[in-house]
Amino acid sequence: MVAWIPLLPAFAAAATALLFVARRDNRRVAAFPVILVTAASLALSLAAFSTVREVGTQTGQLEWLAIGSFRVSAGFLLDGLSALMLLVVASVALLVQVFSVGYMEGDDGFARFFTYLGLFAAAMLGLVLADNLLLIYICWELVGICSYLLIGFWYRNRAPANAAKKAFIVTRFGDLGLLVAIILLWNSAHTFEIAALEKLVQSGNLKPVFLSASAFANLVPLLVFLGAVGKSAQFPLHVWLPDAMEGPTPVSALIHAATMVAAGVFLVARLFFLFHAAPAALATVAWVGGFTALMAATIALVQTDIKKVLAYSTISQLGYMMLGLGLGGITVGMFHLTTHAFFKALLFLCAGSVIHACHHEQNLLNLGGLHRRMPLTSWTTIVGSLALAGVFPFAGFWSKDEILASARSQPVLFALAVAVAAMTAFYMTRLWFLAFAGEPRASGASHARESSPWMTVPLALLAVAAAVGGALNLPGDSFLTALLEPGRHAHGLDLGVAALGLAAALAGIILGVALYRKEPASDPVARLPRPLYSFLANKWYIDDFYEKGVARAAVAWGGLVAWFDRNVVDNLVNLAAWICALFGRLLGSFTNGQPQFYAAVLALMAVVAAALVGLAATGALGGIMP
């Protein structure tokens, strides 16, 4: 039964591809196979979730590959972690798909879009359920290719095509780390299975080859984390995610906010036993996460593109999750992942609704006055923003509070997290006021109308989830803790920390309201000191550094290698071919079509043969001839 959860969308994607893409048929009905089976997957996920709660961890396996002694099984590992992720992925995927019916209406690639969405759902659900690292890696790459295909969905334009390439190449660095980690684990443990690996690591029976035990224990989690850094857009591999906003907005909501980018967080949680054994690796996770959260939040302050604000916000919140994983453990990180999936998907879909209504106007400075024109979108944006900002009692408050609480022991990281919370509240306030308050500043916004129910119903549903999602792990109840880390005691509510977090959020909101309530003549953040503003607006110059430094060095090195290839390797190959041709011509000249020449050679060879026989008869040749 469980195996059908990822398989159904895969079949649906294949069916959509066969039925509609091949026929270039972009009717609305093309969306339904994928939506229906995703709904079925969601139902099955709910069933699986209740099974896990009642019975406990479920597994299933079948032998997949057998090459000599190399045996790989494919199977699923359904425990609390994967059951939770199943629910998140299936529900967000379903809502986004429904939203897309409205958003993508009339697009040339309608059927293609739903094929990709189905493939993505299959790959993501497979990634969540996989019980061994090889399967995880395959699904990991599959979601990566879906991301590539969907970012570059409008591939006829240059910007999406380049963004897709950038995402693919940048995440590749991280994927390489994950691959090396998997190879190292296989070499030492001779298994890909997560459960078996966990047992080996926890019992201390893992005997590493190549490396000393301590180096292995630290290196492997760091390599796994490198994979997560690429996928979850952590510093320094975060640069692809803002560019990925070139894709259709539902894609940004599903893949680049709620699910795929969270796969890195999920991977760290899945292999948390590796990190447990390596405090240094865990500290790295926390620090990288904290730094990324701060950096992305500061950049988000000054962005003017509505989707870019949300993209940097996503990076920032993913950093928050990493921080929570590094300091507090699986539950803390996964809780924030879950709540973030709902409210960030909500915010992206709201942005999609706005963009759709305003004829693809994404610049905040050209929007405005949408609150009256799109009330439902506006209200759901408010709910999402409050949840993201961490205002009581919305979902984000609870999950953020847990992260803050677990950071208490690290003053620096704690201060950083509080600062990020304040900035988050500020930029979301800024976003809402610029987009929805005041009067329209351009024609796109002035003609906006509320979107169709295809789009607003998912918004409403997600808004509900964003509002009450915190109930999953209330401090006293700790439903999630029991599910994810049975036997661990949930800590209660630390009123001081909660109050501080809430105060930071409110401070950000108040500052935002103060600055943006009255329609400002120019964006107040642009009045920041010039060096600081350019630093932020230019995204800390990280992209420039990559472009001017890393990419140029790579191109130069590539030129060198290409020169070597063209002039040395090619010439060697040509030399080999030339030698062959030479011998060919030499031998070919014997078959010149002249029978008399053949006869002459025959006569000479007869002489040689007879001479050899004669010499052999006299014994002159020794033992060469019989």
Added chain:
Amino acid sequence: MSQEVALFALLSLITLVSGYWVVRCRNLVHAAFWLMPTFFGVALLFLLLGNELLFTVQLLIYSGAIPITVLFVLMLTREVMRPDRTEFNRLGAFAAAAAVLFLGLCLAGARTAGNPEPPPSVPVGLTRRVGEAFLTDYLLPFEVASLMLLGAMVGAVYLARSDKKARSEVVGLERKKLIDQAREEEKSADAAAAGMARRRGDSV
């Protein structure tokens, strides 16, 4: 030096010298004529070896029939023998080397033949016995050989038969050419006559 040795030397000389001219003569008709003394010498050497039967056969077939046939074919293909072109191909030196090496090999082999004494005389009635043998012990080879002769004859006729259609075409073409030529000549003659008449008219 006995009489036989002198005879052998003479016949060998005739054979080899005319053989040399067969392969070296530029004019192929001359070469074909040189075949006759060569084979005649060989036939006489057969006789010197005491085999009248093969002497006769060699004389009839090789000295007589084959050069004549060769000459016939040479006449038929005469037009390809162009005096401007050497009769030897580019393999000359290579072929000579091959031949000389082969000769060396044969001579080296001849040294190993020992020096057997020949029996004093050839058995009487050799020809008769060979004839009888062909009709008894060697009947099958004899019949096979006769069949082969028949086959070769039919095959040669088939191969050498001219394609009637092609020939008629050629003949037709040539006739047309001749007719055209004749008409041209006629025309020019008429023109000349008319011109003469005009000139005559002018002068009158």
Added chain:
Amino acid sequence: MQTLPLQAWLVVAAILFSLGLYGALARRNAIAVLMGLELMFAAANLNLLAFWRYKWVQSLEAPVFVTVIILVAACETALALAIVLGVFRRFRNVDIEDVGGMRG
């Protein structure tokens, strides 16, 4: 016969054979090549009969064999000349180098 050794015959046959070989290899005209082949046949026959005379004069194999060889060679010559005629009619040429159908 007493003073004439077997080797003398063999040497004559060898020289004749080599002449024929040279002719067969070096001549352009197919008919001339055939003439060279005839010389080689004659040399082989001479060789055979010399051995017959010196070693197996009582047996009949050698004369019979030589007879058959002559017969086969005659057939071969007849057919070869017919082929030459056919080639000539087709290509207007009997030059072995020019009739290049055997190019590999």
